[in-house]
Amino acid sequence: MENKLFIYNTLNRKKELFEPINASHVGLYVCGPTVYGDAHLGHARPAITFDLLFRYLTHLGYKVRYVRNITDVGHLVNDADEGEDKIAKKARLEELEPMEVVQFYTDRYHKDMDDLNVRKPSIEPRASGHIMEQMAMIDQLLANGFAYESNGSVYFDVEAYSKKYDYGKLSGRKIEDLISNTRELDGQGEKKNSFDFALWKKAAPEHIMRWPSKWSDGFPGWHMECSAMSQKYLGEEFDIHGGGLDLQFPHHECEIAQSTGAHGHEAVHYWMHNNMITINGQKMGKSLGNFITLSQMFSGENDVLEQAYSPMTVRFFMLQAHYRSPLDFSNDALKAAEKGFKRLMTALATLNKINVSETSTIDAEELTGKCYDALNDDLNTPILIAHLFDGVKTINALAAGNAKIDANNLEKLKTLYQKLIFDVLGLKAEEEANTSNEMLDKVISLLLTTRNEAKKNKDWATADRIRDELTNLGIVVKDTKDGFEWEINK
Numbered sequence: 106m107e108n109k110l111f112i113y114n115t116l117n118r119k120k121e122l123f124e125p126i127n128a129s130h131v132g133l134y135v136c137g138p139t140v141y142g143d144a145h146l147g148h149a150r151p152a153i154t155f156d157l158l159f160r161y162l163t164h165l166g167y168k169v170r171y172v173r174n175i176t177d178v179g180h181l182v183n184d185a186d187e188g189e190d191k192i193a194k195k196a197r198l199e200e201l202e203p204m205e206v207v208q209f210y211t212d213r214y215h216k217d218m219d220d221l222n223v224r225k226p227s228i229e230p231r232a233s234g235h236i237m238e239q240m241a242m243i244d245q246l247l248a249n250g251f252a253y254e255s256n257g258s259v260y261f262d263v264e265a266y267s268k269k270y271d272y273g274k275l276s277g278r279k280i281e282d283l284i285s286n287t288r289e290l291d292g293q294g295e296k297k298n299s300f301d302f303a304l305w306k307k308a309a310p311e312h313i314m315r316w317p318s319k320w321s322d323g324f325p326g327w328h329m330e331c332s333a334m335s336q337k338y339l340g341e342e343f344d345i346h347g348g349g350l351d352l353q354f355p356h357h358e359c360e361i362a363q364s365t366g367a368h369g370h371e372a373v374h375y376w377m378h379n380n381m382i383t384i385n386g387q388k389m390g391k392s393l394g395n396f397i398t399l400s401q402m403f404s405g406e407n408d409v410l411e412q413a414y415s416p417m418t419v420r421f422f423m424l425q426a427h428y429r430s431p432l433d434f435s436n437d438a439l440k441a442a443e444k445g446f447k448r449l450m451t452a453l454a455t456l457n458k459i460n461v462s463e464t465s466t467i468d469a470e471e472l473t474g475k476c477y478d479a480l481n482d483d484l485n486t487p488i489l490i491a492h493l494f495d496g497v498k499t500i501n502a503l504a505a506g507n508a509k510i511d512a513n514n515l516e517k518l519k520t521l522y523q524k525l526i527f528d529v530l531g532l533k534a535e536e537e538a539n540t541s542n543e544m545l546d547k548v549i550s551l552l553l554t555t556r557n558e559a560k561k562n563k564d565w566a567t568a569d570r571i572r573d574e575l576t577n578l579g580i581v582v583k584d585t586k587d588g589f590e591w592e593i594n595k
């Protein structure tokens with residue numbers, strides 16, 4: 106397969122030709138959600154970005170193993186080593202078992218992902234199911250002298266590590282700066298240095314999520330799960346690790362340190378980071394309380410929303426921006442995406458009705474080349490979509506009889522649009538659901554109008570039968586002075 110895909114590697118801060126370890130296979134790991142609340146618009150960004158990558162690599166012919174985890178233990182409220190576990194806190198507030206919270210929000214996350222047409226990863230491991238693997242890696246780090254035990258907890262020894270390796274290489278932080286910024290805090294508590302991070306934490310008596318270990322009854326640190334699970338399913342060295350830009354430090358920096366410290370070499374060849382969804386210029390975040398959940402986006406039930414936005418509108422909105430650019434939420438931008446998506450889908454329907462000519466004024470090959478060049482340039486979807494819209498002008502010109510296309514070019518154009526729109530961008534037609542809803546509306550209105558006519562004719566038997574039969578189907582009919590109202594009894 107001819108390989109021209111360049112991806113921006115955060116580690117080296119440049120676009121690099123993608124060369125997998127094994128010519129035909131790709132290992133991809135992406136940090137998934139911490140499941141203690143509904144997914145918001147921000148969470149859709151890494152999901153869609155790496156779904157696009159998964160789809161494009163598959164389209165290019167690679168066999169991809171895509172691992173996206175579920176964090177169900179170890180992610181503490183302040184993202185550092187202190188505070189309550191995010192899941193445990195939610196469980197306490199809701200009076201539920203932590204794993205009930207996890208199951209509830211994991212199911213809801215899956216529903217949102219299905220709506221957005223995000224393909225399921227090949228493996229979706231949970232942190233709590235991989236405690237043994239995490240403990241084994243901590244053992245390795247202790248044996249290699251990059252970790253120390255303190256009062257039943259185990260910490261990563263950043264200073265010892267940085268004598269041999271480069272701590273901060275991903276995020277660009279300098280260990281000297283970390284040392285000088287934190288000096289006053291050090292020498293207190295369990296850690297040698299305040300920038301050391303937890304690999305294993307001894308659980309306080311009230312902490313529910315705990316596992317026995319040789320160090321203490323406790324739980325693993327948040328960064329540990331991704332190192333242990335990526336290694337388990339993709340090997341000590343693998344191709345691509347993705348996640349949001351906000352995870353670069355400390356999460357991914359710590360992952361690099363853990364893997365390098367345990368194995369003597371780095372695990373990941375290409376680090377990819379999606380930029381943030383912002384709202385009024387600020388990161389949309391659960392902790393900041395400025396989020397719109399995905400189900401609110403789809404139903405319109407949030408005061409910030411001027412209308413509901415369908416899942417494909419949301420997906421198109423994301424794809425119209427490059428994944429490394431920040432993207433600000435606005436009703437106007439979403440409305441524009443809604444229009445754009447519809448225009449593209451209408452053009453696709455038009456394309457399927459175009460007649461063939463003997464000659465062609467259109468060169469499908471040229472457009473195909475431009476589209477793939479955009480994708481190969483670090484998944485430049487805004488440029489790709491601009492080319493697809495140029496093609497829409499051509500399609501409309503063909504439909505209007507202002508251009509000609511031969512069978513060969515028409516076939517190529519159809520294949521290009523089908524493959525890129527459905528397989529790679531992962532868009533899908535949405536009319537179907539709407540059509541069946543609209544159809545149901547019309548059929549019920551027809552029945553109820555017939556019922557009103559029956560009532561006018563004093564044909565009470567027919568009127569009652571229509572109402573009763575609808576009630577049996579779960580449709581509640583209310584007579585009003587203007588006619589009728591109805592609703593489906595859920």
Ligand SMILES: Nc1ncnc2c1ncn2[C@@H]1O[C@H](COP(=O)(O)OP(=O)(O)OP(=O)(O)O)[C@@H](O)[C@H]1O
Nearest residue numbers: 137138139147148150348349381382389390391392
């Ligand atoms: N506003 C956002 N824009 C883009 N990606 C985001 C945004 N918020 C979270 N993510 C990404 O979603 C993934 C899951 O993150 P996680 O569940 O840890 O969210 P979080 O950090 O708890 O969110 P929050 O900051 O809202 O509490 C991560 O890759 C993270 O980078």
Ligand SMILES: [Zn+2]
Nearest residue numbers: 136137331356
């Ligand atoms: Zn992670």
